[in-house]
Amino acid sequence: MARRWLYGYWRMVAWDLAGLRLNLPVLSCVLILQxxxxxxxxxxxxxxxxxxxxxxxxxxxxxxxxxxAGLIFEPQLVADQRLRGGYEFLQSLPAxxxxxxxxxxxxxxxxxxxxxxxxxxxxxxxxxxxxxxxPMVIPAVLLTCLTGVLxxxxxxxxxxxxxxxxxxxxxxxxxxxxxSPVAFPASQLPGWLASVNLWLPFGPMATIMRSALVQxxxxxxxxxxxxxxxxxxxxxxxxxxxxxxxx
Amino acid sequence: xxxxxxxxxGGFRAEAVTKVYANGIRANDGISLHVAPGEVxxxxxxxxxxxxxxxxxxxxxxxxxxxxxxxxGHDLIADPAAARQLCSYLPQAQVPIDSFLxxxxxxxxxxxxxxxxxxxxxxxxxxxSALDLGEWRDKRGISLSGGVKRLVGFAMVTVHPGRLVILxxxxxxxxxxxxxxxxxxxxDLGDRGISVLLVTHNVxxxxxxxxxxxxxxxxxxxxxxxxxxxxxxxxxxLRLQLMIAPGRDAPGAPPFVRRCTxxxxxxxxxxxxxxxxxxxxxxxxxxxxxxxxxxxxSATSLEDAYIELTGHGPGNGETG
Numbered sequence: 001m002a003r004r005w006l007y008g009y010w011r012m013v014a015w016d017l018a019g020l021r022l023n024l025p026v027l028s029c030v031l032i033l034q035x036x037x038x039x040x041x042x043x044x045x046x047x048x049x050x051x052x053x054x055x056x057x058x059x060x061x062x063x064x065x066x067x068x069a070g071l072i073f074e075p076q077l078v079a080d081q082r083l084r085g086g087y088e089f090l091q092s093l094p095a096x097x098x099x100x101x102x103x104x105x106x107x108x109x110x111x112x113x114x115x116x117x118x119x120x121x122x123x124x125x126x127x128x129x130x131x132x133x134x135p136m137v138i139p140a141v142l143l144t145c146l147t148g149v150l151x152x153x154x155x156x157x158x159x160x161x162x163x164x165x166x167x168x169x170x171x172x173x174x175x176x177x178x179x180s181p182v183a184f185p186a187s188q189l190p191g192w193l194a195s196v197n198l199w200l201p202f203g204p205m206a207t208i209m210r211s212a213l214v215q216x217x218x219x220x221x222x223x224x225x226x227x228x229x230x231x232x233x234x235x236x237x238x239x240x241x242x243x244x245x246x247x
Numbered sequence: 248x249x250x251x252x253x254x255x256x257g258g259f260r261a262e263a264v265t266k267v268y269a270n271g272i273r274a275n276d277g278i279s280l281h282v283a284p285g286e287v288x289x290x291x292x293x294x295x296x297x298x299x300x301x302x303x304x305x306x307x308x309x310x311x312x313x314x315x316x317x318x319x320g321h322d323l324i325a326d327p328a329a330a331r332q333l334c335s336y337l338p339q340a341q342v343p344i345d346s347f348l349x350x351x352x353x354x355x356x357x358x359x360x361x362x363x364x365x366x367x368x369x370x371x372x373x374x375x376s377a378l379d380l381g382e383w384r385d386k387r388g389i390s391l392s393g394g395v396k397r398l399v400g401f402a403m404v405t406v407h408p409g410r411l412v413i414l415x416x417x418x419x420x421x422x423x424x425x426x427x428x429x430x431x432x433x434x435d436l437g438d439r440g441i442s443v444l445l446v447t448h449n450v451x452x453x454x455x456x457x458x459x460x461x462x463x464x465x466x467x468x469x470x471x472x473x474x475x476x477x478x479x480x481x482x483x484x485l486r487l488q489l490m491i492a493p494g495r496d497a498p499g500a501p502p503f504v505r506r507c508t509x510x511x512x513x514x515x516x517x518x519x520x521x522x523x524x525x526x527x528x529x530x531x532x533x534x535x536x537x538x539x540x541x542x543x544x545s546a547t548s549l550e551d552a553y554i555e556l557t558g559h560g561p562g563n564g565e566t567g
Contacts, residue, residue: 004361011359018355022346022389085340089400092306092336093359094409096328246310246327247268 008095012103020077020107028111031069035061035119038183043126051127053184058123059131059210060183062116063144067176067202069112070148074104075155075169079162097243101236105149112145120213136212144205147228150235151201157242175202182206201231257319258283259305259411259442264314266300266466274300275311276466282411287433287443289453289460293557297466298446299339302413305444306336318411318442335360335404339415339446342400344388349395350375352388353402362407374402378428393420401429408441415446430456454549464557474549481517481547481555487526489514489539498533501525508554514539517551 017024038061043049049057081087093100123129152169159165176182179193180202186194197203204224211221259282266275274297282288290298303309305316307327316323323330344352350371357367375384378398383391391399397420405412414433418426433456436443447453453460454474461471470477484505491497491512498514500507503522508515518526523544530542 007361008359011355015355015359018351019343019346081343084343085338086343088303088308088338088340089336089342091308092331092334092338093356094328094331094361095359244327246307 005096005099008099009103012095012100013106016103016107024107024111027069027073028114031065031112031115032118034068035065035115036122038064039119039123039126042183049127051129054123054127054129055131055210055214056185057183058120058127058129059213060206061119061123062141063182063202063206063209064176065115065119066112066141066145067148067182067205068173069108069115070145070150070152071155071169071172071176072152073108073111074149074152075159075165078156079166082160082162091243097240101150101153101239104153105146108149109142109145113141116141131213132215134212137209140208140212143225143228143232144209147201147205147232147235150232150239154235154238154242158238175200180206199227201228204228257410258286259318259444260316261301261305262315262317264301264304264311264316266297266304266309267312274466275304277314278463278466278468280461280468280471282442282444284410284442285437285440286459287437287445287457289457290444290446290463291448291450291453291460291553292463294448296463296557298463299415300466301463302336302415302444302446305411305413306330306334332361333409334411334413335408336413337400337404337415337417339419341393341396342403344391344396344399344403347388348385349380349388349391349399350384352399353406356403357407360407360409367407370406371402374406374432377432378402379425394422394425397421398425398429401432405432405436408436411442411444412436413444413446416448417445418447418449418452426452450550450553451548462553462556470556477552478547478549481551483520484517484547484551485520485523485526486545486547486551487516487518487530488543488545489516489530489533490541492537492540495538498529498538501529506555515551515554517547517555 039057042057046053078087081090120131124131151172155165155169159168180197180200181189181194182202182205186197186203189197204227207219207221207224208228211217260280262279264275264278265273267273278297278301280288290301292298300309304311305323307323307330311324318333321329321333323333342352347355353371353374354367357371358364362370375381378401380395380398380402383395383399388396388399397417401414401417417433418429421429430452433443433445437458445453445457457474459471459473460477461468463469489497491514493512497509500516503525504516504518506517516526527544530539533539534542
């Protein structure tokens with residue numbers, strides 16, 4: 001059973017890499033542009049960027065990379081497959097669904113990691129920051145990317161109307177960028193929106209990443225892990241339900 | 248799992264399958280059929296008859312409202328994961344292979360279906376050769392024509408097939424020469440003991456490829472049997488085809504014509520054998536007055552039996 005699962009996982013990784021070889025390098029470049037562009041662009045607003053703001057922007061931008069990779073790519077891909085008719089063929093392949101999901105996570109992570117690293121380096125270079133890479137960066141990156149991927153899968157498979165799925169994923173990107181404390185502190189938001197964000201995944205994702213990169217950052221990290229993990233579990237359940245659902 | 252192997256010898260069986268959508272549309276209505284191992288079974292029917300709905304239930308993409316679907320010892324409704332393992336499915340739409348090289352797509356699909364690398368690679372090369380795809384074996388899917396992409400899709404689902412291969416309009420866009428090659432491969436699947444469920448509009452091709460067939464109309468199975476048995480009701484009849492001249496209306500059918508169908512510019516009339524001389528005179532008169540360009544008289548085919556059963560022409564379906 002475990003052997004069959006592993007076999008299905010590796011075959012689907014190979015399938016995804018071959019099937020997306022024209023798209024993955026482009027997506028990786030877009031993510032690098034997104035992260036590095038945001039880091040440099042925000043700096044243009046200030047003659048001298050405050051150190052605290054620079055830390056928020058530099059540690060928030062890689063989180064945006066991870067969320068965008070998971071949240072945008074799969075819904076757009078599945079929407080395209082639904083419109084062009086390939087979706088049913090892919091759903092009829094015999095690899096276990098969980099292996100297919102983990103294969104997609106692996107490919108997305110591999111696509112996003114160069115952007116995460118380069119975005120971080122861009123922040124360090126632009127603002128002369130002294131961040132510390134702790135081992136906790138590994139679970140922070142893995143969990144943040146996993147949650148983004150699972151949310152993307154839940155949208156892609158849970159919403160059968162391609163346009164609606166695309167709109168929702170793009171809307172969530174706007175929410176992440178402008179209305180969630182990812183690249184700025186929650187204290188900058190109105191009280192009610194800061195309260196809402198305690199339960200949304202994006203702010204807590206930035207919290208766990210920041211805690212792994214900034215010495216002395218301790219604000220609500222265990223709770224942030226719990227919230228992000230809860231979103232991952234909920235998204236996984238929605239994805240599993242949507243893929244098993246037969247009209 | 249419910250073991251039905253003893254009863255149907257490991258073949259595919261649908262029993263009283265009914266599918267009613269949430270909007271009340273009854274897409275399948277009590278369809279029962281059996282496909283033996285190694286049998287090529289055709290599903291014919293006009294657009295919207297319920298053929299694709301039926302095969303989507305087999306592969307686990309849709310759930311029947313009632314009825315049973317089994318393959319050997321496996322209940323495919325209760326276990327859709329087993330359905331995906333046991334059935335290979337070529338949908339009506341093109342397979343998504345834009346980024347793949349043609350041979351790579353075939354091999355990877357066989358590997359995803361659980362085939363050993365060397366076996367799959369050897370079989371992929373055999374299929375590429377048998378379907379005359381050598382010219383495109385290392386070309387990307389995005390650069391392939393619709394017909395070639397269709398053939399690559401066929402090779403993908405048959406390179407390491409399940410016990411049941413479901414082909415939904417496999418010859419769409421394929422040129423006539425390679426259609427023959429594809430049908431030969433379908434026959435070879437049957438010879439290897441694999442059941443084939445073939446969904447098609449192409450009645451004339453189906454007649455040559457299938458062992459038995461069923462006609463589905465309005466969600467119901469209205470006829471089933473071998474192509475010869477289906478045609479038996481038309482024994483003693485002839486088909487008179489008139490090619491109508493561009494811009495001219497089809498002539499009215501004389502009284503001796505049993506039934507008449509207009510498909511595009513082709514008027515197909517079924518007549519009794521003794522009425523052949525009268526039919527030829529009618530056709531020659533139509534040509535003489537410029538209404539028609541040519542005519543042909545031949546034995547009736549499965550297509551005529553199909554039209555009689557469904558009241559639809561196989562192409563645009565106008566019935567005279």
